[in-house]
Each structure stands twice: as structure tokens, then as C-alpha cells.
Amino acid sequence: MSWNYFALFAIIALLLWGSGAFAAWRNKRPVVVYSFTLLGLAVFFSFIVAMWISLERPPMRTMGETRLWYSFFLPLAGIITYSRWKYKWILSFSFILSLVFICINIFKPEIHNKTLMPALQSPWFTPHVIVYMFAYAMLGAATVMAIYLLWFKKKEVDAHEMDLCDNLTYVGLAFMTLGLLSGAVWAKSAWGHYWAWDPKETWAAATWFSYLAYIHFRLGCPSKYRKALVGLLISFLLLQMCWYGINYLPSAQGVSVHTYNLN
Incomplete structure (x- = not known):
């Protein structure tokens, strides 16, 4: 095709x-x-x-x-x-x-083209990317809901609507965790170590902790809806840096093995 x-x-x-x-x-x-x-x-x-x-x-x-x-x-x-x-x-x-x-x-x-570098020929390549893309989609849906509640909903936010953001985030973070774990196993087999603080890995960790912070904030301060929603938006911005923003970081040029081929 x-x-x-x-x-x-x-x-x-x-x-x-x-x-x-x-x-x-x-x-x-x-x-x-x-x-x-x-x-x-x-x-x-x-x-x-x-x-x-x-x-x-x-x-x-x-x-x-x-x-x-x-x-x-x-x-x-x-x-x-x-x-x-x-x-x-x-x-x-x-x-x-x-x-x-x-x-x-x-x-x-x-x-x-059909070119695929040796490291990407691992059996972990496909499940790693698929679970991450699904996680991004679920977290994107949570972000859409957060934007709606913050700027478009005319009435006060209620607990039922926040549950939707929470549940989408739970699913997204669960799949993101699977992505991190599969990536670590893949890295061990390809490069001999589970984690190397590569720019991509650093932003992935920051994104994961950010969504985890959102969940803990919701559990600890369940009535502070707006602050939680703002935190959810910040987490999604970190996710964008993790996904494609690192391609434009000087620190990743010629160093990171995770930057996508933009050509």
C-alpha cells in the first residue's frame, strides 16, 4: 500500500x-x-x-x-x-x-521506507509504541474534558464530571506505565541498561510523575476542582514535550536515540 x-x-x-x-x-x-x-x-x-x-x-x-x-x-x-x-x-x-x-x-x-535500525527490530518495539499511543489518546480525551470544564461549562463543575477526567487519567496513566516498563525491558536488551536519562526518558519520567501528582491531588483535595484541572493541562503540555517536543531540543540533537526521524 x-x-x-x-x-x-x-x-x-x-x-x-x-x-x-x-x-x-x-x-x-x-x-x-x-x-x-x-x-x-x-x-x-x-x-x-x-x-x-x-x-x-x-x-x-x-x-x-x-x-x-x-x-x-x-x-x-x-x-x-x-x-x-x-x-x-x-x-x-x-x-x-x-x-x-x-x-x-x-x-x-x-x-x-522499509529501513529500520537494528534496535527497532526488537519484539518490544510494536507493543511499546501502541500502548503509548493509546495512553496519549486517553490522556488527550481527559484534556479535552478539562478544557470543556474550565472554559465552556457555564455551571459549576460537579463530582460526576471530575470522575470522567479521573477515570480517563487512570486508564491513560496505566497504559503509560506499561509503556515505560516495556521500554525499560527493550532498552535492557538493546543497549544493556534499563534507564539512561536520555532527554526522551527524562521527559517521560516528568510526564509520568505529573499525572501521578494529579491523581494524588485529586485524592487529597477532592473539592479543589479547578486547581486539579489546571494541573491536568500542565501534565498534557509535558506529554507534548515528551512526544515530539524533544525533537527540537538542542540537548537531544545527535545524542538521543529516541528522536523521531522527521524526514
Whole structure:
């Protein structure tokens, strides 16, 4: 499968996700929402699988390829959230965020080849990236909820709405922890040590501790909603640095083994 077909698959998936989000917003039957959203996920995932087969490696090496997975996991996180808590607007936000990442990939295409450095040929490569991308999607959904509660909700925040942020963060942090642990095992087999304070690892640790601090703050100060939500937004900013911000840090240039190939 050539990357030239990405726009076609992406547009079809976006139309389906948009239809699912519209159906949810208009309070249509859940089966309609699920049908559109899941069909869109199937279309998009079929492209990922086809790229995987074509490249003869997991499409996870470049920044554009990680955006591919993030674009897929956002609607997945959205439909999970909708299924559990019935927030009808969550699919609209996940659709918009996926649209942004897909547009970046369409208008800023990257070179995708079969080259994969020896360290990335580890069996830990695929599960490590997948659990991290799913964690990022869940934490992104928590951030969307935090933004809604801080700036768009007209009434006071209630405990039920904070539970949604908490539960999304719990799931996201759990998968992030799995990502850290699998990365450590991978590093041990590839480079002989579990942790090296590489710039990526440093930001990953800062991000993990930040979300852990949010959870402890919520448990210790359950009534201080706004401070907790601000902390959640700060954590997401740290996550952005951990994901792609390190590519632009001078300290990571030519040193970090974790910087994505931007070409």
C-alpha cells in the first residue's frame, strides 16, 4: 500500500467519524453512533495494516507514522468514553483532533521506507509504541474534558464530571506505565541498561510523575476542582514535550536515540 492512498482512506474514515459524532450530538440511537464510528475505525485501521505489510515493518518509525496511530486511537478513546459515560460531545472533539493530525500528514507528507535500525527490530518495539499511543489518546480525551470544564461549562463543575477526567487519567496513566516498563525491558536488551536519562526518558519520567501528582491531588483535595484541572493541562503540555517536543531540543540533537526521524 502506497502512502499516496492515505488521503482517500483518511477522508472516508473522517466522513464516517463525523457522521458518528453528528449522530451522537443529535441524540440518535447509539447503534447509529457505534456503526459509523466503528466502520471509520475499520477503514483507517485497514490502511495501517496495509502500510505495515507494504513497509514490511510496523509504521511507527517517523513522527508522521505515530500521528497515524494517534489519529486512529482518538476516535477509539472517544467511542469508549461515549459508551461508558454517554457524553455526546466527546466524539465531536475526538473527530476534530483526528482531523488536525490527519491534515498534518496530508499536507506534510514524509518519506516512508522499509529501513529500520537494528534496535527497532526488537519484539518490544510494536507493543511499546501502541500502548503509548493509546495512553496519549486517553490522556488527550481527559484534556479535552478539562478544557470543556474550565472554559465552556457555564455551571459549576460537579463530582460526576471530575470522575470522567479521573477515570480517563487512570486508564491513560496505566497504559503509560506499561509503556515505560516495556521500554525499560527493550532498552535492557538493546543497549544493556534499563534507564539512561536520555532527554526522551527524562521527559517521560516528568510526564509520568505529573499525572501521578494529579491523581494524588485529586485524592487529597477532592473539592479543589479547578486547581486539579489546571494541573491536568500542565501534565498534557509535558506529554507534548515528551512526544515530539524533544525533537527540537538542542540537548537531544545527535545524542538521543529516541528522536523521531522527521524526514
